[in-house]
Amino acid sequence: MSSIDLRGQIRVLDGNRAGAYGVLLCKPDVIASYPITPQTPLLETLYKFEAEGLFDPEMVEPEGENSAMGTLIGACAAGGRTFTATSSQGLSFMNDAYLLAAGNRFPIVMAIGMREQVSPHGVISGQQDAVLVKDHGWIQIYTESCQEILDSIIMAYRLAEDEDVLLPVNVCYEGFYLSHHSQRVEIPRQEEVDAFLAPLKGMNRLKWTLEEPMVFSSYTVPPELYTEYRYKMCMAHQRAKAKFDEIDREFAAKFGRSYGGQIEEYRTEDAEIIIVTMGCSTGTAKVVVDRKRDEGVKVGLVKIRMFRPSPKERLIKVLNGKKAIGVIDRNVCYAWNCGHNYIEIKTVLSDLDRPLPVLLDFIAGLGGADITDKHVEKVVERTIDAAKGKTYEPVTWLSLE
Amino acid sequence: MKFMSKFEGPWSTPKEPLDIKTGEWRSQRPVTKREKCRQCGWCFIFCPAGCIEEKAHYFTADLDYCKGCGVCSNVCPAKAIMMIREEI
Numbered sequence: 001m002s003s004i005d006l007r008g009q010i011r012v013l014d015g016n017r018a019g020a021y022g023v024l025l026c027k028p029d030v031i032a033s034y035p036i037t038p039q040t041p042l043l044e045t046l047y048k049f050e051a052e053g054l055f056d057p058e059m060v061e062p063e064g065e066n067s068a069m070g071t072l073i074g075a076c077a078a079g080g081r082t083f084t085a086t087s088s089q090g091l092s093f094m095n096d097a098y099l100l101a102a103g104n105r106f107p108i109v110m111a112i113g114m115r116e117q118v119s120p121h122g123v124i125s126g127q128q129d130a131v132l133v134k135d136h137g138w139i140q141i142y143t144e145s146c147q148e149i150l151d152s153i154i155m156a157y158r159l160a161e162d163e164d165v166l167l168p169v170n171v172c173y174e175g176f177y178l179s180h181h182s183q184r185v186e187i188p189r190q191e192e193v194d195a196f197l198a199p200l201k202g203m204n205r206l207k208w209t210l211e212e213p214m215v216f217s218s219y220t221v222p223p224e225l226y227t228e229y230r231y232k233m234c235m236a237h238q239r240a241k242a243k244f245d246e247i248d249r250e251f252a253a254k255f256g257r258s259y260g261g262q263i264e265e266y267r268t269e270d271a272e273i274i275i276v277t278m279g280c281s282t283g284t285a286k287v288v289v290d291r292k293r294d295e296g297v298k299v300g301l302v303k304i305r306m307f308r309p310s311p312k313e314r315l316i317k318v319l320n321g322k323k324a325i326g327v328i329d330r331n332v333c334y335a336w337n338c339g340h341n342y343i344e345i346k347t348v349l350s351d352l353d354r355p356l357p358v359l360l361d362f363i364a365g366l367g368g369a370d371i372t373d374k375h376v377e378k379v380v381e382r383t384i385d386a387a388k389g390k391t392y393e394p395v396t397w398l399s400l401e
Numbered sequence: 402m403k404f405m406s407k408f409e410g411p412w413s414t415p416k417e418p419l420d421i422k423t424g425e426w427r428s429q430r431p432v433t434k435r436e437k438c439r440q441c442g443w444c445f446i447f448c449p450a451g452c453i454e455e456k457a458h459y460f461t462a463d464l465d466y467c468k469g470c471g472v473c474s475n476v477c478p479a480k481a482i483m484m485i486r487e488e489i
Contacts, residue, residue, distance in 0.1 A: 105410035166409055206412065215413045220421060225405050232409055 022153030102137025124368030271300030
């Protein structure tokens with residue numbers, strides 16, 4: 001037996017390798033990817049799997065990220081299951097093919113080992129690359145742990161290839177913090193994943209063949225038809241939300257691990273204030289929430305897993321009646337001087353019952369900086385103060401204090 | 402909600418939902434001399450619009466889609482295809 005075939009075992013793996021096992025278990029037909037830090041070890045692991053004969057996808061070595069995505073668009077049109085991964089400028093270089101994949105409704109799964117964007121140049125962790133493309137039509141799932149990367153890739157295929165969805169899915173994980181940090185990971189057995197993905201086989205999916213040629217990405221489209229495609233894509237995004245909750249429940253029943261679907265609600269039931277996080281800082285924040293709970297503070301946490309489409313309905317439900325919300329953002333929106341999840345939550349506020357909760361934003365962890373328990377404690381304390389009616393800064397650049 | 406396409410995405414068969422009659426752009430049209438045609442199929446292979454159809458003893462262009470580029474006439478080894486000006 002191969003020395004790297006760890007399926008069915010519990011091992012210590014970093015995020016890239018955990019992700020690679022997720023891909024292996026889903027048996028893609030075509031993989032085309034261009035190496036870029038911090039995603040590279042994921043790709044190397046996939047090549048190792050192929051060299052050891054663990055799986056047999058078509059491995060394409062393109063000259064860049066744009067061609068990688070272009071290759072997968074063709075493979076997907078022919079009915080194939082596809083995978084690629086990228087980071088930072090690689091994602092930017094891929095941009096027009098990235099748009100084509102979503103617009104053409106091709107269920108490609110792509111991992112993003114998230115890294116800061118230029119300029120300044122930085123091979124450092126962040127979320128800016130992935131949040132930049134939030135309205136490019138892809139579904140985006142953000143993960144907290146190495147285990148969640150592996151599991152989310154399996155769930156991503158179930159979601160992407162569902163006949164009610166047919167959209168490409170990003171599985172995003174912070175570079176270095178997750179990509180290069182090792183954790184305990186349970187690697188599912190092949191039969192379990194085969195059974196979990198089996199419903200996709202009976203699904204309705206068009207295939208482009210020589211016998212029945214078709215056009216995709218058609219142009220010279222009349223405006224009514226153009227609008228129709230946009231509307232249908234919007235509806236597919238809306239359908240994907242409840243579908244993702246369903247997939248998570250089914251995953252929990254089969255594998256014994258649940259992540260809450262679109263969002264994870266952590267000790268929120270009787271909470272008066274809520275901390276909102278996305279990505280790997282959630283782990284640290286949960287520790288602080290536990291600590292504050294021991295001190296008698298009624299604080300809970302909401303982790304955004306599905307950033308795109310927006311988990312609006314779930315957020316409204318969990319945030320209703322709360323006194324204050326503190327958002328931790330590892331990304332920046334220049335236009336509004338805040339982070340992206342602050343804008344998202346602010347949009348949801350208008351649908352909440354009065355009196356509205358107070359909303360605070362904390363920009364932290366940019367440029368590969370740690371988000372420590374001390375940072376999160378500050379976030380909790382200031383959010384409590386704001387809930388008590390004290391004056392507060394709506395947006396704080398936490399790392400600059 | 403009124404939809405024009407039965408497809409979820411911007412996909413189309415050669416006719417549905419995008420049946421663009423590119424033949425309307427034509428200023429000249431190919432005419433096949435049936436007795437000269439050797440049915441080698443070069444016009445079929447080279448036609449950039451993919452609009453050459455095979456008949457019982459010859460090949461001919463579907464004028465709904467032929468843009469009149471003249472490639473078929475150029476490649477025909479039997480010189481069986483002539484281009485004729487379209488007149489209004």
